[in-house]
Amino acid sequence: MRKLLCLLLLASYACASPALVIPANSSWHMQLDGDLHFPDRHVYDIDLFDTPKATIADLKSQGRIVICYFSAGTWEDWRDDAKAFPKAARGKALGDWPGERWLDIRRSDVRTLLAKRMDVARSKGCDGVDPDNVDGFSNNNGFKLTKADQLDFNRWLAAEAHARDLSVGLKNAVELLPELADLFDFAVNESCYRYNECDGYQRMSSQGKPVFIADYRAYNATLCSRAKASGYQLQFFKLELTEPGTPCR
Known part of the structure; x- marks a missing residue:
């Protein structure tokens, strides 16, 4: 019944959170490339396409929570479904990421393809999804996307995920946190301390939602103290994300 209700409410983007609640103090591992490492962490944030279903099942049998990463706002030329995205939906290139372009997230055909990715996440047994590049409106995307476009798309993503119990x-x-914090179940941030933006996550933290922060620099005890005081889970990574990071001690 709950899934049916969520489907009926997709148009208004009003679906509630899924049954799985990720504890706010969860240890976590994020790896998006290379042979998967298996540190003793509660939450694994790993690539949707590159991680076999059997690996996800094995992690879950050990009591891990598996979050499956995919890019929702960009086209990547190496993905299995890359050719399915219309050329007209592919915008400007991301300068630091070869083979990647912004997507026109307003298009229904793009959303249909992204919904299929969430179907894959569900069929593989993922507990949740980590859709990346959901801030195209604030980048040189080639489509003149507006904040309203982005909010509509991000609300759509949340509703589609929840309709699949993800x-x-x-x-x-x-x-976008003032408008979206209530709709999402956790946050993943990169380098918010570097840009003095971490305070924005207090709304999610106060709701008991995990805030996972990746910082791409050497271990910093001062930042760890600040993160602990805010209830955030901070970790220090190499930019390539091919190996475990160093969590705050």
């Missing part, structure tokens, strides 16, 4: 995280997009 938890969903808000990736970066700090400026």
